[in-house]
Amino acid sequence: MLTLALADHTTLTAATVLMVWGLGYGAVPVTFQTWILDAASEDTEAATSLYVSAFKVNPGIRSLDGASAARTATRGRPWFDAVG
Numbered sequence: 001m002l003t004l005a006l007a008d009h010t011t012l013t014a015a016t017v018l019m020v021w022g023l024g025y026g027a028v029p030v031t032f033q034t035w036i037l038d039a040a041s042e043d044t045e046a047a048t049s050l051y052v053s054a055f056k057v058n059p060g061i062r063s064l065d066g067a068s069a070a071r072t073a074t075r076g077r078p079w080f081d082a083v084g
Contacts (some may be wrong), residue, residue, distance in 0.1 A: 029055075 007013045033051055040047035 003017050007017065033048075036047045036051050037044055
């Protein structure tokens with residue numbers, strides 16, 4: 001993304017940078033799962049459950065943090081409290 005900000009501002013450059021970023025970002029889960037399964041060559045079911053748990057717990061924690069921040073930011077405003 002830094003390349004997108006620093007490079008010339010043409011459509012071709014933007015499309016190329018975004019495609020490279022998308023391919024790299026899309027490869028992270030596959031690469032991470034392959035790494036975990038290689039590390040746990042004998043107990044792949046446990047490794048898969050830990051992999052899935054790690055990816056499910058993280059968004060839950062971030063959602064809890066966001067809800068807490070929103071609740072704190074709207075404290076004292078009853079019309080926001082009714083929605084949240």
